[in-house]
Amino acid sequence: MEAIFSIPFTVLEVPxxxxxxxxxxxxxxxxxxxxxxxxxxxxxxxxxxxxxIVEPPSIGSTTDERGNSKPVAFMPYRVNGQYIMEGLxxxxxxxxxxxxxxILDRTNHSMPRLNRILLISVGFISIxxxxxxxxxxxxxxxxxxxxx
Amino acid sequence: xxxxxxxxxFWSCLCALAYFYMVSSWGGYVFLINLIPLHVLALMLTGRxxxxxYVAYSAVYxxxxxxxxxxxxxxxxxxxxxxxxxxxxxxxxxxxxxxxDYVRSKLSVEQFNILFRSIVLMxxxxxxxxxxxxxxxxxxxxxxxxxxxxLDPSYAKNxxxxxxxxxxxxxxxxxxxxxxxxxxxxxxxxxLYFCFNRLTDAxxxxxxxxxxxIYFAGVMVRLMLVLAPVMCILSGIGVSSTLNTYMKNLxxxxxxxxxxxxxxxxxxxFKNEVATGxxxxxxxxxxxxTFHCTWVTSEAYSSPSIVLSARAGDGGRIxxxxxREAYYWLRHNTPEDAKVMSWWDYGYQITAMANRTILVDNNxxxxxxxxxxxxxxxxxxxxxxxxxxxxxxxxxxxxxxxxTGYSSDDINKFLWMVRIGGSTDRGAHIKEADYYxxxxxxxxxxxxxxxxxxxxxxxxxxxxxxxxxxxxxxxTGYDRVxxxxxxxxxxxxxxxxxxYTTEHWLVRIYKVKDLDNRGA
Numbered sequence: 163m164e165a166i167f168s169i170p171f172t173v174l175e176v177p178x179x180x181x182x183x184x185x186x187x188x189x190x191x192x193x194x195x196x197x198x199x200x201x202x203x204x205x206x207x208x209x210x211x212x213x214x215i216v217e218p219p220s221i222g223s224t225t226d227e228r229g230n231s232k233p234v235a236f237m238p239y240r241v242n243g244q245y246i247m248e249g250l251x252x253x254x255x256x257x258x259x260x261x262x263x264x265i266l267d268r269t270n271h272s273m274p275r276l277n278r279i280l281l282i283s284v285g286f287i288s289i290x291x292x293x294x295x296x297x298x299x300x301x302x303x304x305x306x307x308x309x310x
Numbered sequence: 311x312x313x314x315x316x317x318x319x320f321w322s323c324l325c326a327l328a329y330f331y332m333v334s335s336w337g338g339y340v341f342l343i344n345l346i347p348l349h350v351l352a353l354m355l356t357g358r359x360x361x362x363x364y365v366a367y368s369a370v371y372x373x374x375x376x377x378x379x380x381x382x383x384x385x386x387x388x389x390x391x392x393x394x395x396x397x398x399x400x401x402x403x404x405x406x407x408x409x410x411d412y413v414r415s416k417l418s419v420e421q422f423n424i425l426f427r428s429i430v431l432m433x434x435x436x437x438x439x440x441x442x443x444x445x446x447x448x449x450x451x452x453x454x455x456x457x458x459x460x461l462d463p464s465y466a467k468n469x470x471x472x473x474x475x476x477x478x479x480x481x482x483x484x485x486x487x488x489x490x491x492x493x494x495x496x497x498x499x500x501x502l503y504f505c506f507n508r509l510t511d512a513x514x515x516x517x518x519x520x521x522x523x524i525y526f527a528g529v530m531v532r533l534m535l536v537l538a539p540v541m542c543i544l545s546g547i548g549v550s551s552t553l554n555t556y557m558k559n560l561x562x563x564x565x566x567x568x569x570x571x572x573x574x575x576x577x578x579x580f581k582n583e584v585a586t587g588x589x590x591x592x593x594x595x596x597x598x599x600t601f602h603c604t605w606v607t608s609e610a611y612s613s614p615s616i617v618l619s620a621r622a623g624d625g626g627r628i629x630x631x632x633x634r635e636a637y638y639w640l641r642h643n644t645p646e647d648a649k650v651m652s653w654w655d656y657g658y659q660i661t662a663m664a665n666r667t668i669l670v671d672n673n674x675x676x677x678x679x680x681x682x683x684x685x686x687x688x689x690x691x692x693x694x695x696x697x698x699x700x701x702x703x704x705x706x707x708x709x710x711x712x713x714t715g716y717s718s719d720d721i722n723k724f725l726w727m728v729r730i731g732g733s734t735d736r737g738a739h740i741k742e743a744d745y746y747x748x749x750x751x752x753x754x755x756x757x758x759x760x761x762x763x764x765x766x767x768x769x770x771x772x773x774x775x776x777x778x779x780x781x782x783x784x785x786t787g788y789d790r791v792x793x794x795x796x797x798x799x800x801x802x803x804x805x806x807x808x809x810y811t812t813e814h815w816l817v818r819i820y821k822v823k824d825l826d827n828r829g830a
Contacts, residue, residue, distance in 0.1 A: 189356070192506045192507070192509055193506065195506065196502060196503060196506040199502060199517075199521055200499055200502070202521070202524075202525070203498070203499060203502075203524060206524050206525055206527075206528035207484055207487050207495060207524075207528070208484055209481065209482060209483040209484050209528070210528075211481040211482070211528045211529050212480070212481035212482060212483050212528075214481075215480075215481050216480075216481070241483070241485045241486055241489050242480065242483055242485075242486055242531065243483060244483035244484055244485060248484065249483060249484045252484040252485075252488065253484055256487075256495045256496055256498075256499070257499060259495075259496035259499075260496055260497070260498065260499025260500050260502075260503070261499065263496075263497070263499075263500035263503070263548060263552060264499070264500060264503045266552065266556075266588060267500075267503070267504070267551070267552065267555060270555050270556075270559075282584055286587070286591075289496075289591065290591075292496060293493075293496065293595065296488060296492075296495075296496075299488075300485065300488055300489070303485055304485075304489075306609075307605075308601070308602070308605050
């Protein structure tokens with residue numbers, strides 16, 4: 163059996179390679195994965211795929227009575243259309259809200275008093291701001307939101 | 311997840327039965343049959359492979375695939391199409407991994423390493439060549455258009471107009487996310503964080519499900535369906551973990567004069583108050599969430615689309631029951647074997663309510679056939695008549711919203727008919743640019759392109775419309791959806807005759823005239 167396997171090697175010469183897996187390649191930790199997932203969440207909920215396919219302008223514009231053009235931030239009356247900036251702003255708010263909850267969870271570990279006070283307040287503020295701003299944005303888009 | 315946790319055959323069989331139920335109800339089962347192998351692969355990569363996973367996955371794959379092949383629509387696809395190849399591949403990998411673990415426990419280290427490396431090399435070469443040969447000879451069919459457009463969203467827009475035209479296939483905007491999910495969009499990252507904190511086999515499945523379904527829901531609005539369960543699960547994890555940590559901080563015991571000072575944690579001021587605040591905040595969010603959900607359901611998801619209603623100027627309600635009126639007219643006044651040509655949106659409705667044969671329906675199964683119908687709608691009357699004789703059509707049905715202001719009518723969908731009609735060989739003479747004005751606008755008034763003003767769809771929608779007053783202060787034939795007076799009034803139809811127009815002109819039915827008695 164060995165004789166059959168060694169036939170090709172009378173003609174071919176095995177190269178003297180020394181391949182080694184580079185040391186700095188290692189499996190990323192859980193939190194690194196989480197931050198990558200969060201970044202992709204930010205992009206996707208901002209409607210980046212909609213932006214790439216439909217290519218809306220970054221800011222809309224209307225002309226008022228005297229012919230001046232005014233910028234319009236939110237595409238009105240439609241839930242299924244957006245401008246690029248409004249999408250990114252809203253997904254920024256979603257992410258900030260999520261991070262607020264993460265911060266609130268972190269404050270339960272042990273840490274100095276000042277840090278803890280600051281982190282709790284940052285967490286609370288980010289959650290409240292994100293929630294209410296999202297409601298305001300939605301009302302700006304759909305004027306009849308939450309009114310019968 | 312239960313079968314992964316327990317590793318018992320019983321739960322795996324139940325899982326396979328549930329998968330079979332899913333296959334029989336929706337084509338979206340392809341997502342599942344790719345997600346589960348992906349999960350097993352992730353577990354293998356993070357070193358969490360165990361005999362429980364092995365038992366669970368092998369049982370689910372074998373039983374599930376055999377059951378799914380019982381459905382005639384699926385047939386032999388699980389062993390032939392690329393969409394199912396991942397499951398097959400991971401199944402093979404599972405067997406090899408378990409076998410390697412077994413051999414490793416029996417052999418010495420030195421022998422094992424040699425055997426391992428040679429087998430891996432041989433296995434990789436064999437499987438790659440099999441896959442290459444299979445794809446090249448066509449035995450393994452490539453990804454179908456619908457699923458390929460999920461991986462490459464611009465594919466449908468450039469190549470297959472039918473898939474691109476369905477409004478539910480458009481990519482999702484932030485407001486669609488917020489409208490359907492409100493608070494969940496904020497809790498989703500929090501839930502993900504808690505899952506990443508405590509990585510277990512089950513958590514990894516939820517993370518993978520969440521991440522993949524967020525991406526797919528971002529590509530196509532209707533896949534928000536797939537995102538909804540995992541959004542709820544992850545937000546639930548987020549809410550419960552937050553409440554868990556903060557409930558422990560609550561201190562509801564009575565004020566006791568003799569509370570020992572050493573219990574007070576000086577680095578954590580107002581522990582009690584903060585905890586109460588957080589619990590209160592989460593409760594308030596949940597309550598507003600229910601308000602939002604009930605509002606959305608009552609406004610957007612409750613109205614039937616077959617009977618429309620609108621508010622008249624004086625506040626009273628007008629009901630448009632034109633669809634049912636037309637379908638019942640068809641049912642009672644046409645011969646039993648009459649064939650109706652309409653656009654594919656109305657196919658199922660006509661079949662169910664009018665009980666007549668149609669050419670194309672919502673299944674959009676046969677692209678060439680739909681393209682032929684599109685060519686008929688977009689051509690002039692004579693060309694369209696040839697197509698209608700070829701397809702043996704007796705009646706034609708169009709939806710027209712110009713009198714009522716109903717904006718989802720066939721004129722608004724017309725450009726899609728042109729695109730789809732021009733996308734096959736026999737429709738190569740139909741070019742979208744012919745239907746626009748020289749400036750590139752789609753107009754139906756006098757400035758409109760002559761091709762548009764003389765095509766069959768235009769004539770069917772606007773027949774006799776030129777004599778009707780629609781709005782005060784506007785001339786006759788004023789289209790209330792496009793906000794313009796139509797360009798081609800007072801024409802006659804040569805090959806069709808009007809059979810029925812409903813009360814508000816929403817549905818118009820035409821009968822195809824027979825050939826002349828004597829040759830022309």
